Amino acid sequence: MSFDYVAPPAAPGYTGFAEKEHHHDQGGxxxxxxxxxxxxxxxxxxxxxxxxxxxxxxxxxxxxxxxLFELDYVLAETALLLLSSFTFGMAMLCATHxxxxxxxxxxxxxxxxxxxxxxxxINEFVHFTHEGASPWSAGAWSAFYxxxxxxxxxxxAGMLWMMVLWLQLRRDGLTENNEVRLMCLSLFxxxxxxxxxxxxxxxxxxxxx
Amino acid sequence: xxxxxxxxxxxxxxxxxxxxxVREYLVGLLLSVVLTAIPFGMVMGGFGSEGLAITLILLCAxxxxxxxxxxxxxxxxxxxxxxxxxxxxxxVVLVGILIVGSxxxxxxxxxxxxxxx
Numbered sequence: 481m482s483f484d485y486v487a488p489p490a491a492p493g494y495t496g497f498a499e500k501e502h503h504h505d506q507g508g509x510x511x512x513x514x515x516x517x518x519x520x521x522x523x524x525x526x527x528x529x530x531x532x533x534x535x536x537x538x539x540x541x542x543x544x545x546x547x548l549f550e551l552d553y554v555l556a557e558t559a560l561l562l563l564s565s566f567t568f569g570m571a572m573l574c575a576t577h578x579x580x581x582x583x584x585x586x587x588x589x590x591x592x593x594x595x596x597x598x599x600x601x602i603n604e605f606v607h608f609t610h611e612g613a614s615p616w617s618a619g620a621w622s623a624f625y626x627x628x629x630x631x632x633x634x635x636x637a638g639m640l641w642m643m644v645l646w647l648q649l650r651r652d653g654l655t656e657n658n659e660v661r662l663m664c665l666s667l668f669x670x671x672x673x674x675x676x677x678x679x680x681x682x683x684x685x686x687x688x689x
Numbered sequence: 690x691x692x693x694x695x696x697x698x699x700x701x702x703x704x705x706x707x708x709x710x711v712r713e714y715l716v717g718l719l720l721s722v723v724l725t726a727i728p729f730g731m732v733m734g735g736f737g738s739e740g741l742a743i744t745l746i747l748l749c750a751x752x753x754x755x756x757x758x759x760x761x762x763x764x765x766x767x768x769x770x771x772x773x774x775x776x777x778x779x780x781v782v783l784v785g786i787l788i789v790g791s792x793x794x795x796x797x798x799x800x801x802x803x804x805x806x
Contacts, residue, residue: 515773519780526784530791551733555725562721569714569761670761674754680725681750685732689739 507660514664518671521634525675528627529682536687538619543612545620545687554684557600558676561635564593565673572666575654583654587646590669594639601632624683631679634672641665709763717760724753 539545571586605625608614615625645661652658728746731737737745758764766774 512772516776519776522780523783523787526787530788533788533792534795551729555729558725558729562718562725565757565761566714566718569709569717570711573709573711573714667762670757673761674757677725677750677753677757681728681746685728685746686743688732689742 507656510660511663511667514667518667521671525627525630525678528623528630529678532623532627532683535619535623539621540618542614542617542621545624545683546689548608548611548613549684549688551684551688553600553604554680557597557604558680560593560597560600561673561676564590564597565670567593568666568669572662575659575662578654580649580654583649584646587642587649591639591642591646594635594642594669598632598635598639601628601635605629628679628683631672631675634668634675638665638669638672641668709760713760713763717756720756720760721753724749724756 536545567586567590571583571590574580574582574586608621613621615622642665645658645665648658648661654662728742728749731742731745736742764770764774764777
């Protein structure tokens with residue numbers, strides 16, 4: 481058996497060589513593809529939120545959420561993450577205007593705010609576990625750690641990414657590739673802040689009521 | 690095909706994601722602070738009934754998500770972003786079905802099992 485392959489007729493204007501415009505398109509497609517990833521991540525969080533909503537009152541013998549949650553502590557965490565979302569926006573503006581010094585400063589500040597948020601969250605988890613609200617103590621706490629912990633893991637991943645991108649920017653400057661990477665990380669970081677809005681509203685504020 | 694969602698008037702590429710301005714980010718930050726302060730203040734101060742508090746918490750959360758989508762992620766429903774907006778709308782529907790459906794089913798299950806009644 482043999483196959484005679486006949487190439488389809490070339491589109492008008494097709495030269496067979498990649499052109500500048502095509503290269504541009506790839507960057508845009510990358511960001512759009514990353515947007516699709518973020519939307520799929522939304523579905524992941526939706527399942528965790530649904531699980532939490534179903535299990536939220538099943539405390540059995542463990543301490544309840546209303547007993548343990550401290551809202552001023554959560555407010556401080558919220559402030560750190562919201563500010564970091566703003567500082568990342570400032571970093572993006574610097575990148576648009578090719579201000580490298582500003583870009584590194586704002587990016588560094590974003591990293592520190594993210595680290596502060598993560599440290600507070602880990603501290604909270606350790607405290608809760610010591611108080612008897614461990615992930616294995618009750619269904620509600622399993623759902624709590626599953627949801628809030630997954631968000632924390634995302635923040636951690638974003639910070640690792642930020643460190644790598646920092647080194648890439650130091651080494652290569654604002655190349656087209658690095659600009660696309662920065663754009664994707666910016667979408668990711670703002671997305672994490674949006675998820676946190678749902679977390680503090682549904683988990684913490686409603687948990688205390 | 691080339692102009693699907695990638696290149697804007699200035700020739701910049703971002704798959705429908707646009708740049709903002711300092712003013713835009715500041716307005717976004719300010720609105721977010723207000724929309725965070727309202728529900729926290731209400732719950733921490735213990736104002737109003739539980740039903741009112743839950744309504745307000747949910748309304749402020751939805752408003753703040755919209756604020757951040759518009760001022761931080763620069764979504765504006767323009768034709769350049771039609772694919773971004775369409776895919777996001779699809780996911781909003783999926784998330785709604787997932788969450789509302791799960792709660793609905795599990796509550797009925799609880800009821801039919803006569804647990805705690």
